[in-house]
Amino acid sequence: MLGNVASPTTGVEAPALKFGPKVRLLVLFLLAAGAVTLFMTIGSNGNWDFIIPFRGRKIVSMVAVGFAIAASTILFQTITDNRILTPSIMGFDALYMLIQTVIVFSVGTVQLVQINARMLFLFEVLAMSAFAGALYWMLFIQSDRSLHLVVFVGIIFGVLFRSLTSLLQRMIDPTEFAVLQDIGFASFNTVNRELLALASAVIFVVLLVIWRMNRVLDALLLGRELSVNIGVEYRRDVMIVLTMVTILVSVSTALVGPITFFGLLVAHLAYQTIGSSYHRYTIPAAALYSVILLVGGQMILERVFNFNSSLSIMIDFAGGLLFIMLLLREGRKR
Amino acid sequence: MIVVQNLTKRYGETAVVDDVSLTIQKGGITSLIGPNGAGKSTLLSMMSRLMQPDAGTVEIDGMNVFSTPSDTLAKRIAILRQQNYFEARLTIEDLVTFGRYPYCKGRPTIKDREHVEQALEYLELTSLRHRFLNELSGGQRQRAFVAMVLCQDTDYILLDEPLNSLDMRHSIAMMQQLRRVVTDFGKTVVIVLHDINFASWYSDQIVAMREGKLIYHAGPEVVITPQALLELYDVDVHVETIRGKSVGVYYGGANEMQVQQTQDIRDRLAAQLGRS
């Protein structure tokens, strides 16, 4: 990127960046690789036959979900031109909980765990994607409303779904409720093996699609009017991006449950430290931060706190708080 | 050539652009003037496919603006509207380089970089190239956006009140640069202007609108006249010829309708007082 080179001939004031985005990405990659290695090897006692598949699966799920959350948040923020929103506020997790609750309500938790995991997974992903797709289509394509309105409508549906969920939950026996609650809160420990392979494949494909359109994404940073001016097929491309975002959020929610604010945290860490607004740097940076925080966080949880689940509640909680602080700090700088 | 036919845009009951038809010939500067709410910005948006009309067509060099793929159009026309703000942190150089997007799709070649250099120099932005947009003054930002548009190297350039944040010196420089690209490169510029005198001084043709309708499409000598300006703005404008151009002096001009209303009220009061 030209922006990093001082120009002696014109006496240009060179930017303060000491290291370009590529170097920074490398540093992040090394940190992430280090975290993963540590996770795999710490306290292992040489028991490799067990450790590699067991911990390896956790790593794969954290990497897959981490990438999905990071990418979907950054994409969503680019197309809404707003760095405070996250795609998961649009009621995906509410729909997810509603589906789970309806199942528990109608057939009980025993039946829930007996349903073919893959079928349930696909059903949930499809339901969430269909809901979101219908929403976008009606508002964005058919009647040309702003994206903020689409998000808002999504949120209201989220409240609707949540109301219905809490209604059903009141009618569920407390022990069933406890099981439901645990499903509601994500756990990287209990990710189903078959699901993981399927989910990872889906995420990988979506990330490929995103990678191919990374320059278009950069153009979308300019907002609707300027990007149309330079020849972007705005509605088509935004629909594609929204679809990718929806799939990523649905897959990660179905895999490990709702994680709402973690994406915000890693997105802002990326924006503030990678030194570029271009997606070829910000998305990988956010993805690497995800891996570092998730793997590191899980290690701390297991070794220091002896929790055995709910990394994501902690992450959400920490992510939410840190995010507010970041926001206020950013605001003070302006 | 830009051919607009029966273009209409309605918000609720009101027609913001009301059945407008006009043809803008290739080459030269055409200004779009008129009072607030005349529909100038809306017309410009529709002409550049940024907004869908309720009726009518627009063709640029024979291409239907609403059905031609956006990136084909992007090499032919460039549009810059008034409010341009986005969250992302970009430098001036980043922004101007986006002007080459229709050609390089985000991977600029050496030739593209040359265009960027030229555009930066044209708008006196070379020393600011690495500054972030949100750190600049309004005028500097405006020049950066115009540099992007020039970099896009299109035959047609549509600008919506580009002089708004600019001081005197930069306003004149901008208009002179626009005249230069017209003369040197044969470009066609359509520009919405607030100030009738800038319009008069620099345009070849003026399109005047009022309440959604096209009122005049002619040279400055026809539009910048007391009768026409009264019809457009409801203001008495005294017009002088300076260096062969019509210049309007409207600062002290009384609004004819206001004068009449004041007189009416005086008459009624007098009548009532006379009665009681």
Added chain:
Amino acid sequence: MAIANTLQAADMNQVRMNRRLIYSVVGVFVLAVISVFLGVYSFSIRDLVRGDADVHASMVLLVSRIPRTVAIVLIGASTSITGMMMQMLARNRFVSPTTAGTVESASLGILIITLFAPGAPIGIKIIVASLTALLGTGIFLAILRSIPLRSPLVVPLIGIMLGGVVSSVTSFFAYRYDLLQSLSTWTNGDFSRVLRGRYEMLWLSGALALVAYFAADRFTVAGMGEAFTTNLGLNYRRVMVLGLTIVSIVTAVNVVTVGAIPFLGLIVPNVVSAMLGDNVRRTAPWIAVTGAGFLLMCDIAGRAIRYPYEIPIGTVVGVVGGIIFLFLLLRSSSRVG
């Protein structure tokens, strides 16, 4: 002549509006009566009037039914008025205790006091919840000041985000201390908990709503910004703090007593302003009456639909309010996004 005619017409209009307001109040009263008598325990009105009714009947009436109905009216009116006030202060149609993080912050306060002092009297709970609500709303305003707001929709989106963050914090601690199911019962608005002796604080809400009505002009001015306010001789900071404090206390009282009722402060002022305009002096009584009436209707529906079971008010309003709000957002005449 023309002026006199206009004045006369305005007077007539005002009289007509006042008459309509009185009809509405009567309507609300009728709804209230229905609400009092709706329920599993059946009353004989004749017995009541004659004073012959058995002790049990009058106890149910006095301890449960009448307090419940009074609670509904007070909460409906006070939430709607505070919603109106927040919209004036932020100059944005979509701001309300639900979309500014206020409700979620109050819930966090309830959790905190429950963890540290579960037996604390209701007054203490309200104080703690008010403080957290004030803090949360303050953070919301600080965030608003520090980012560019290019569309009116961005403001409530930010409030919802903030509310989400706060509730994820709350959920985390609730999960840690096994209070999740309790949390969900506190936070979902439910009038069946209202009993005599446990709802009286709501009168405070009502009183504060009245204060808000009388100070409405100040809030309108403050909404126009610090410079404008100072120019007119008002102390901007004081007015804002007053406004925020009223909102926080009313929200805290309502949430502690009954739980959260989504959308109420959002839709009632918007519906009234769509029909009557934005003159606060004129519309405030309407907003209070409409809020009370709407909540009464939702409550009656919640109890009648699956009689004898009751659907909590939070759920009913979540569904009805959500639909109304969607309608408000999407009607083409609003063109808000």
